[in-house]
Amino acid sequence: MAKKDAKQYVCQNCGSVYPKWQGKCDACGEWNTIVEEQVGGEGFSNLNSRRSKGKIIDFVPLSGSQQKVERLSTGIRELDRVCGGGLVPGSVILVGGDPGIGKSTLLLQACAKIASLPDRPEVYYISGEEAIDQVRIRAKRLQLEQAPVNLASSTDIRDIVATLEKSNAAVVIIDSIQTMYLDEVESTPGSVTQVRACSYELIKLAKRKGFTLFLVGHVTKQGAIAGPRVLEHMVDTVLYFEGERGHHFRILRAVKNRYGATDEIGVFEMQDQGLVEVENPSALFLAERQGNISGSCVFAGIEGSRPLLVEIQALVSPTGYASPRRAVVGWDGNRMSMILAVLEARCGLNLSSQDVYLNIAGGLRITEPAADLAVAMAVISSLTNKPLPADMVIFGEIGLSGEIRAVSQPSLRLKEASKLGFASALTPPTHSKEKKVNVEINRFEIGNVQRLINWFN
Numbered sequence: 001m002a003k004k005d006a007k008q009y010v011c012q013n014c015g016s017v018y019p020k021w022q023g024k025c026d027a028c029g030e031w032n033t034i035v036e037e038q039v040g041g042e043g044f045s046n047l048n049s050r051r052s053k054g055k056i057i058d059f060v061p062l063s064g065s066q067q068k069v070e071r072l073s074t075g076i077r078e079l080d081r082v083c084g085g086g087l088v089p090g091s092v093i094l095v096g097g098d099p100g101i102g103k104s105t106l107l108l109q110a111c112a113k114i115a116s117l118p119d120r121p122e123v124y125y126i127s128g129e130e131a132i133d134q135v136r137i138r139a140k141r142l143q144l145e146q147a148p149v150n151l152a153s154s155t156d157i158r159d160i161v162a163t164l165e166k167s168n169a170a171v172v173i174i175d176s177i178q179t180m181y182l183d184e185v186e187s188t189p190g191s192v193t194q195v196r197a198c199s200y201e202l203i204k205l206a207k208r209k210g211f212t213l214f215l216v217g218h219v220t221k222q223g224a225i226a227g228p229r230v231l232e233h234m235v236d237t238v239l240y241f242e243g244e245r246g247h248h249f250r251i252l253r254a255v256k257n258r259y260g261a262t263d264e265i266g267v268f269e270m271q272d273q274g275l276v277e278v279e280n281p282s283a284l285f286l287a288e289r290q291g292n293i294s295g296s297c298v299f300a301g302i303e304g305s306r307p308l309l310v311e312i313q314a315l316v317s318p319t320g321y322a323s324p325r326r327a328v329v330g331w332d333g334n335r336m337s338m339i340l341a342v343l344e345a346r347c348g349l350n351l352s353s354q355d356v357y358l359n360i361a362g363g364l365r366i367t368e369p370a371a372d373l374a375v376a377m378a379v380i381s382s383l384t385n386k387p388l389p390a391d392m393v394i395f396g397e398i399g400l401s402g403e404i405r406a407v408s409q410p411s412l413r414l415k416e417a418s419k420l421g422f423a424s425a426l427t428p429p430t431h432s433k434e435k436k437v438n439v440e441i442n443r444f445e446i447g448n449v450q451r452l453i454n455w456f457n
Contacts, residue, residue: 007036007037007038008036008037009021009022009034009035009036009037010034010035010037010191010192010193011025011027011028011030011033011034011192012033012034012035012191012192013025013028013030013033014027014028014030015192015196015230016028018034021034021036022034035187035191037185037186037187037191037192037193038185038186038187069088069089069259070089071084071085071086071087071088072086072087072088072089072114072121072170072171072212073086073087074086074087074110074113074114075110075113075114075116075117076106076109076110076113076277077277077279078252078266078267078268078277078278079106079110079252079266081264081266081306082239082252082253082254082257082260082264082265082266082304083237083239083254083257083259083260084237084254084257084259084260084261084264085259085260087171087212088212088236088259089170089210089211089212090206090207090209090210090211090212091206091212091213091236091237091258091259092202092203092206092207092212092213092215092234092235092236092237093212093213093214093215093235093236093237093238093239094177094215094217094231094232094235094237094238094239095107095214095215095216095217095239095240095241096216096217096218096219096238096239096240096241097219097240097241097242098219098241099218101241101243101250102241102243102250102268102270102274102275103175103216103241104130104138104175104216105138105142105274105275106241106252106268106274106275107125107173107175107214107216108125108135108138108139108142108144108149109142109144109274109275111123111125111147111149111171111173112139112142112144112147112149113147114170114171115147115148115149116147116148120148121170121171122150122167122168122169122170122171123148123149123150123169123170123171123172123173124149124150124152124164124167124169124171124172124173125149125150125151125152125173125175126152126153126154126160126172126173126174126175127151127152127153127175128153128154128155128174128175128176128179128180129175129176129179130153130175131153132151132152132153135151135153136151141272141274142273142274143273155179155180155181155189156180156181156183157180157181157182157197157198157201157202158182158183160174160180160202161201161202161205164205164209164211165205165209169209169211170211170212171211171212171214172202172206172211172212172213172214173214173216174202174213174214174215174216175216176215176216176217176218177195177198177199177202177215177216177217177231178190178195178217178218180194180195180198180202181194181198182194182197182198182201184197185197190218195231196230196231199215199231199234199235200234202215203234203235215235217231232256235256236256236257236258236259237254237256237257237258237259237260238254238255238256238257239252239253239254239255240252240253240255241253242363242364242365243363247362247363248269248270248271249267249268249269249270249278249284249285249362249363249364250267250268250269250270250275251265251266251267251268251363251364251365252265252266252267252268253265253303254304261304261305262304263303263304263367264303264304264305264306265303265304265306265308267281267284269284281306281308282307282308282309282310282416282420283420284362285308285309285310285311285361285362285364286298286309286310286311286420288361289311289361291387291390292387292390293387294381294382294384294385294386294387295313295314295315295316295378295379295381295382296311296312296313296314296378296381296387296388297311297312297374297377297378297381297388297392297394298310298311298312298374298392298393298394298417298422299311299312299366299370299371299374299393299394299395300393300394300395300413300414300416300417300425301366301368301370301371301395301413302368302370302408302409302412302413307409307412307413307415307416308364308416309393309416309417309420309422310360310361310362310364310366311360311361311362312358312359312360312361312371312374312375312378313358313359313360313361313378314356314357314358314359314375314378314379314381314382315355315356315357315382316351316354316355316356316357316379316382316383317354317355318353318354318355319353319354319355324351324352324353324354324355324356325355325356325357326340326355326356327355327356327357327358328357328358328359329358329359329360330358330359330360330363330364330365330366331358331360331365331366331371331375332367335369335372336356336358336375338400339372339375339376339379339398340356340379342376342398342399342400342402342449343376343379343380343449345402346401346402346448346449346450347380347402347449347450347452347453349380349383351379351383354383356379358375358378358379368407369397369407370395370396370397370407370408371395372396372397372398373394373395373396373397373398373404373426373428373446374394374395374396376398376449376452377394377426377452377455380452380453380455380456381456384456386456388455389424391421391422391423391424392422392423392424392425392426393413393414393417393422393424393425393426394425394426394427395407395410395413395425395426395427395428396426396427396428396446397428398449402448402449402450403447403448403449404428404429404446404447404448404449405428406428406429406431407428410427410428411439413425414427414439414441414443415439417439417441418439418440418441422441423441423442424441424442424443424444425441425442425443425444426444426446426455427443427444427445427446428445428446428447429445429446429447430445
């Protein structure tokens with residue numbers, strides 16, 4: 001059994017534990033992140049220290065009846081979409097994002113709408129970062145000051161748990177988990193041990209009482225949620241807020257969801273009244289697009305279960321340096337280097353003496369390889385100074401040998417393009433098992449990157 005005065009050394013960046021202090025963490029490679037912490041108390045960190053005779057657990061077959069899950073709507077359709085259709089009672093949702101991107105604003109809007117439902121569910125907003133008056137100022141700016149939300153400012157987990165035990169809460173928001181502390185854990189708030197112990201106590205209560213718990217999490221400079229990685233494994237859903245400060249769009253992305261699809265996104269626009277839903281993101285992302293411009297094309301992508309059309313912009317210019325520049329915004333820079341290498345090797349294009357700049361318009365970040373073909377066409381268009389047809393969408397994956405590979409859900413991409421008035425599409429060859437769809441759009445199939453040059457002759 002661990003002694004109460006035992007000590008351990010924990011990395012505050014990744015949560016790795018060491019028997020003695022050292023300057024560099026071997027797991028994550030960070031310097032001066034290892035801090036001495038006490039091992040003891042009744043928090044999550046010393047559950048293994050209790051030893052008692054266990055009970056025999058019962059096993060059941062996979063088949064059997066199950067209780068239908070009744071989801072609670074937040075009144076914000078984009079948030080419901082990302083959560084899988086609404087909030088599941090007893091679920092725990094971790095929300096992360098850069099400072100000032102809109103996490104607290106969105107959750108305050110959501111809890112105000114939930115509290116104003118006809119059956120008046122109890123909603124508790126507990127702030128550990130802001131005073132009550134600060135939250136009230138935000139609510140007044142958002143015109144939500146009349147919403148029946150239970151507001152409190154506290155950082156003591158024991159006080160919060162004791163209060164929620166006697167309530168009939170439907171939704172609880174903790175803003176943020178890094179400010180909470182458990183008095184049995186002898187370390188500062190925000191440390192790995194404190195975050196893990198506080199989260200365990202809140203999650204255990206949410207599962208037992210059946211309310212939906214939102215945990216707001218800080219992020220590191222690399223964009224990951226600060227604290228132990230185990231926190232993301234403990235919760236049911238992990239949502240990340242994405243977006244550039246210079247853009248008014250905000251993307252809420254589900255990177256983990258036990259009750260819905262991962263990589264589902266919700267699109268919001270930051271306005272004076274707070275975050276406003278964007279019902280048709282494709283039309284909004286393409287609203288400022290100018291046709292008949294070289295280096296520009298429209299990519300038909302899929303984010304979760306939603307088709308999304310975005311503009312990809314490329315600029316190719318002669319370099320004035322010994323090593324050409326490669327600048328990418330909104331896409332993977334390593335993947336762009338691979339595409340440029342394929343175009344040089346398979347198409348004979350001279351890109352080694354050219355600077356290449358790539359931008360995904362609107363501040364959206366694309367991760368799927370289906371954008372390869374659109375990126376390649378934008379680069380060739382800028383290099384040759386010949387524009388692509390303004391009413392064409394493009395998608396397809398490029399292999400190292402120059403082949404154009406099929407991508408998932410092509411029919412859904414084509415339907416979205418047809419709905420927005422696009423007349424043609426440049427796609428990989430039709431797969432034998434692909435379901436045919438009747439859309440009023442001309443589909444040009446291409447199997448190798450060498451044929452891309454023919455579009456600009």
